[in-house]
Amino acid sequence: MLRTTPFHARTAALCASHAWRRWAGYVVASSYELSHSREYHAIRSAAALLDVSPLCKYLVAGRDAACLLDRMVPRDVSRAGIGQVLYTPWCDAAGKVLDDGTIARLDDNVFRVTSAEPSLRWLEANAAGLDVSIEDTSEATAALALQGPSARDILEQACGADLAGLKYFRLTPARIAGHPVTISRTGYTGDLGYEIWLDAADALPVWDALVAAGTPHGITPAGMLALDVARIEAGLMLLDVDYVSARKALVASQTSSPYELDLGWTVNLGKDTFVGRDALAAEAARGPAWRFVGIAVDWDSFERLFAEAGLAPRVPLAAWRTSVPLYAGGGQVGYATSGVWSPLLKQYIALAHVQSRWAAPGTTLEIEVTVEHRRRRAAARVVKKPFFDPERKRA
Amino acid sequence: MRPYDAIVIGGGHNGLVCAAYLARAGRRVLVLERRERVGGAAISDQLFPGFTFTVYSYVVSLLRPEIIRDLELPRHGLHVLPLESTLTPLANGDHLAQWSDHDQNRRALARHSPRDAEAYDEFGRTLHQMARAVKPLLGTVPPDPASLAPGDLASLARLARHFRGIGRGVFHALHKLLTMSAADYLDEWFESEALKGTKSASGIIGMLLGPCSPGTAYVLLHHYMGELDGVFRAWGFAKGGNGSVSAAIASAARARGAEIRTGAPVARVLVKNGRTTGVALESGEEIRAARVVSSADPRRTFLELVGEAHLPGELVEAVRRFRFRGASAKVNLALDALPEFTCLPGRGAHLRGAISISPSVEYLERAYDQAKYGEFSRRPYMDIVIPSMIDPSMAPPGKHVMSIFAQYAPYHLNGGWTDARREALGDAVIDTLAEYAPNLKSIILHRQVVTPADIERDVGLSEGSIFQGELSLQQLFSVRPAPGWSKYRTPVEGLYMCGSGTHPGGGVMGAPGRLAALTVLGERP
Numbered sequence: 001m002l003r004t005t006p007f008h009a010r011t012a013a014l015c016a017s018h019a020w021r022r023w024a025g026y027v028v029a030s031s032y033e034l035s036h037s038r039e040y041h042a043i044r045s046a047a048a049l050l051d052v053s054p055l056c057k058y059l060v061a062g063r064d065a066a067c068l069l070d071r072m073v074p075r076d077v078s079r080a081g082i083g084q085v086l087y088t089p090w091c092d093a094a095g096k097v098l099d100d101g102t103i104a105r106l107d108d109n110v111f112r113v114t115s116a117e118p119s120l121r122w123l124e125a126n127a128a129g130l131d132v133s134i135e136d137t138s139e140a141t142a143a144l145a146l147q148g149p150s151a152r153d154i155l156e157q158a159c160g161a162d163l164a165g166l167k168y169f170r171l172t173p174a175r176i177a178g179h180p181v182t183i184s185r186t187g188y189t190g191d192l193g194y195e196i197w198l199d200a201a202d203a204l205p206v207w208d209a210l211v212a213a214g215t216p217h218g219i220t221p222a223g224m225l226a227l228d229v230a231r232i233e234a235g236l237m238l239l240d241v242d243y244v245s246a247r248k249a250l251v252a253s254q255t256s257s258p259y260e261l262d263l264g265w266t267v268n269l270g271k272d273t274f275v276g277r278d279a280l281a282a283e284a285a286r287g288p289a290w291r292f293v294g295i296a297v298d299w300d301s302f303e304r305l306f307a308e309a310g311l312a313p314r315v316p317l318a319a320w321r322t323s324v325p326l327y328a329g330g331g332q333v334g335y336a337t338s339g340v341w342s343p344l345l346k347q348y349i350a351l352a353h354v355q356s357r358w359a360a361p362g363t364t365l366e367i368e369v370t371v372e373h374r375r376r377r378a379a380a381r382v383v384k385k386p387f388f389d390p391e392r393k394r395a
Numbered sequence: 396m397r398p399y400d401a402i403v404i405g406g407g408h409n410g411l412v413c414a415a416y417l418a419r420a421g422r423r424v425l426v427l428e429r430r431e432r433v434g435g436a437a438i439s440d441q442l443f444p445g446f447t448f449t450v451y452s453y454v455v456s457l458l459r460p461e462i463i464r465d466l467e468l469p470r471h472g473l474h475v476l477p478l479e480s481t482l483t484p485l486a487n488g489d490h491l492a493q494w495s496d497h498d499q500n501r502r503a504l505a506r507h508s509p510r511d512a513e514a515y516d517e518f519g520r521t522l523h524q525m526a527r528a529v530k531p532l533l534g535t536v537p538p539d540p541a542s543l544a545p546g547d548l549a550s551l552a553r554l555a556r557h558f559r560g561i562g563r564g565v566f567h568a569l570h571k572l573l574t575m576s577a578a579d580y581l582d583e584w585f586e587s588e589a590l591k592g593t594k595s596a597s598g599i600i601g602m603l604l605g606p607c608s609p610g611t612a613y614v615l616l617h618h619y620m621g622e623l624d625g626v627f628r629a630w631g632f633a634k635g636g637n638g639s640v641s642a643a644i645a646s647a648a649r650a651r652g653a654e655i656r657t658g659a660p661v662a663r664v665l666v667k668n669g670r671t672t673g674v675a676l677e678s679g680e681e682i683r684a685a686r687v688v689s690s691a692d693p694r695r696t697f698l699e700l701v702g703e704a705h706l707p708g709e710l711v712e713a714v715r716r717f718r719f720r721g722a723s724a725k726v727n728l729a730l731d732a733l734p735e736f737t738c739l740p741g742r743g744a745h746l747r748g749a750i751s752i753s754p755s756v757e758y759l760e761r762a763y764d765q766a767k768y769g770e771f772s773r774r775p776y777m778d779i780v781i782p783s784m785i786d787p788s789m790a791p792p793g794k795h796v797m798s799i800f801a802q803y804a805p806y807h808l809n810g811g812w813t814d815a816r817r818e819a820l821g822d823a824v825i826d827t828l829a830e831y832a833p834n835l836k837s838i839i840l841h842r843q844v845v846t847p848a849d850i851e852r853d854v855g856l857s858e859g860s861i862f863q864g865e866l867s868l869q870q871l872f873s874v875r876p877a878p879g880w881s882k883y884r885t886p887v888e889g890l891y892m893c894g895s896g897t898h899p900g901g902g903v904m905g906a907p908g909r910l911a912a913l914t915v916l917g918e919r920p
């Protein structure tokens with residue numbers, strides 16, 4: 001049986017579309033309304049409330065907690081201050097990415113790790129000989145994301161505290177409706193936003209308090225379809241969609257290194273050791289074979305393909321998650337893995353893997369487009385990620 | 396300092412679009428705006444502390460996608476939020492609702508007429524095809540059918556090819572649409588009075604014509620054009636109000652090097668030996684440029700800024716006859732709470748869409764009857780949105796703003812517009828709306844009433860015509876603004892036009908500004 005999240009009593013009542021999606025063994029709303037359009041716009045113009053409880057969550061505590069995480073991930077965990085959150089991938093010994101998530105330093109020796117896939121075994125495997133305790137808090141901890149330009153105003157009112165000082169990728173303890181929560185300024189939308197971590201038992205009163213505080217600001221419960229549009233605009237990749245975990249790959253060509261996923265900035269080769277370090281050092285010297293880039297489809301070329309079929313252009317209003325070939329110089333040079341029409345940027349955008357020599361921003365490629373059952377090619381350009389990067393995200 | 400290549404008179408959205416395209420091509424451009432702010436009829440204003448009014452135009456439906464792309468308007472802050480429903484409250488306490496979701500819409504319509512619910516899809520498809528047939532005209536400089544110049548012939552030939560390609564059926568449907576009244580055209584499709592009333596309303600926007608007047612069917616199509624580019628969501632509400640559309644275009648123009656001066660009314664276009672040499676401001680300052688592009692309407696441009704002495708008599712005559720006849724008013728409200736509609740109480744999704752007071756074609760025609768004889772409608776047609784429901788930042792948390800577009804309020808009111816008549820119009824609007832939302836009067840914190848006379852005085856639109864001249868067929872395409880002068884040029888060498896008074900006409904569309912700029916640059920669109 002699929003599980004429901006601690007917010008299910010509220011989300012089910014709101015889910016007029018009856019459209020649910022699986023996420024890590026749970027069901028969550030795809031969209032609440034009949035279309036995800038307004039839920040998306042709420043993320044960019046007001047505030048959206050998302051149930052992100054299915055994320056895997058672990059509490060890592062003890063004298064060697066930082067040491068364990070430093071062994072596991074390529075970022076420098078011991079240098080993170082209390083209240084800081086790090087986004088990071090982690091790799092196998094071949095330097096290929098297993099998963100990605102966040103590490104929040106709750107206290108000197110206490111961390112919360114989130115991941116897309118269950119990671120208890122991997123944490124334990126790396127903890128051999130260390131003085132740490134690892135607890136799977138996935139079920140006991142509920143999580144909400146409040147994302148959008150009005151998120152701060154709403155949250156300040158709900159928790160009665162000033163959040164102006166809470167910087168990007170920092171967290172703070174707070175209380176909502178009398179219940180203790182942790183608020184981190186993080187999210188998966190590339191907008192001003194927060195994630196709220198709480199005891200699953202307090203889920204409903206916290207949800208209600210946020211909705212009450214948010215209603216005058218236009219708070220809108222949003223589902224996964226809206227989130228998918230926003231995360232593509234933000235250039236954020238998704239496990240199992242944009243890359244295959246090295247744990248699941250059947251052949252080596254399915255795996256990706258952090259460099260190949262445009263996550264070179266997370267790899268600190270100055271650290272003594274971490275899983276995959278040597279392989280990554282060699283790859284850094286050699287240069288990665290692949291890059292993960294943003295693609296913008298050329299409108300005129302796209303429109304022409306449809307006009308030739310006597311049609312007005314049709315763009316994907318919901319994100320697609322398939323592999324779409326990219327061509328250049330007479331051959332296939334890559335593949336896009338997620339794409340969508342950005343309602344905000346008025347651009348057809350996609351995330352894609354391309355061979356390094358075709359990865360420079362401005363490079364012209366062709367993307368496969370199916371028009372009236374026929375495979376055609378539209379011009380596309382490599383562009384810088386994120387596609388959308390408002391100042392308010394960090395300000 | 397390098398002299399200006401071009402001066403744009405007026406910083407309405409078309410003037411700004413024109414300036415942005417000229418600057419993008421490397422020209423040194425100066426925009427001179429009479430008022431202290433840019434935007435013209437597309438502005439947002441905090442007329443009451445904390446409440447932002449989208450004072451005149453209030454929805455975006457026709458803004459051209461190529462302009463959004465070329466000027467990268469989303470990067471300059473344009474964010475159009477969807478408006479997904481239209482509610483028509485009815486006198487008997489019932490309502491008609493139209494929704495963007497297909498199934499939901501069908502169910503809502505079937506309640507009134509199962510036949511209409513089915514015809515709706517076919518109607519939509521027909522209008523879609525016709526809009527597709529006509530759409531290329533929006534991006535084309537209209538050729539002069541009476542001219543034998545190679546450019547005109549080539550352009551006519553291109554259009555002829557295009558129209559041959561659209562197929563007989565569509566061509567005939569188009570012929571009907573060009574000649575019929577909105578009411579007659581809709582009668583061929585639907586039976587529900589509320590649906591016909593509401594649909595016909597888009598045929599009369601900005602016109603001193605009723606839904607039964609021939610020619611109004613075409614205007615339906617004009618307004619449908621935005622739907623074609625549905626993915627551009629050109630149909631919606633701009634976050635921050637329509638002032639943010641102007642602000643985004645102004646920012647794009649500045650980023651490309653255009654200079655914008657506000658509080659700089661132009662008094663005269665300088666003309667020497669049939670050529671323009673620049674402009675003189677009301678302050679007496681003269682600024683030189685070989686090219687001047689005016690976004691003011693044809694009457695202002697030709698009769699006030701240029702002057703009859705420099706123009707052929709025929710053109711002067713045509714401009715004098717060009718019909719303005721403003722017929723629309725705005726009532727903007729700051730509200731302490733949400734209105735409660737008797738037909739659909741509570742804070743539902745219907746309050747995030749348009750609300751249309753158009754219970755039947757007859758209702759609209761009666762409203763027009765009064766205007767025909769120089770009175771404002773006692774029970775007007777209204778198109779209402781509650782911007783704060785779509786973009787909560789338009790009002791303080793929990794409070795609201797309401798934008799009411801009302802017709803008919805004729806510019807040529809018997810006895811003329813006075814403060815008292817303005818408030819009487821405001822009362823008629825509020826009284827009528829309160830019949831459907833009884834709590835309205837008790838929640839009004841502030842009220843602004845805008846008559847055609849106010850629009851003329853404040854925005855500079857002659858006779859308060861919201862589109863810089865009626866969108867009637869005899870004033871469109873090759874004859875807008877005057878026969879022989881549809882191509883943004885004027886008899887004065889170096890003087891061009893770029894406002895809504897030129898092809899393809901009014902609305903927050905930007906097409907005239909872009910096409911004029913391309914003409915100045917000598918490029919083919």
Ligand SMILES: Cc1cc2nc3c(=O)[nH]c(=O)nc-3n(C[C@H](O)[C@H](O)[C@H](O)COP(=O)(O)OP(=O)(O)OC[C@H]3O[C@@H](n4cnc5c(N)ncnc54)[C@H](O)[C@@H]3O)c2cc1C
Nearest residue numbers: 405407408409429435436452453454661861895901902903
């Ligand atoms: C009440 C109302 C409601 C409307 N609602 C909608 C709507 O919802 N959706 C829609 O698409 N359209 C709507 N319209 C129509 C639309 O707003 C106009 O067609 C459009 O804004 C006109 O733009 P423009 O740039 O051509 O001209 P304008 O906006 O009129 O700009 C002309 C500019 O020139 C300036 N100017 C004039 N003379 C001089 C001078 N001598 N010197 C310097 N500057 C000068 C003026 O101050 C003005 O800023 C509405 C219009 C009105 C009035």
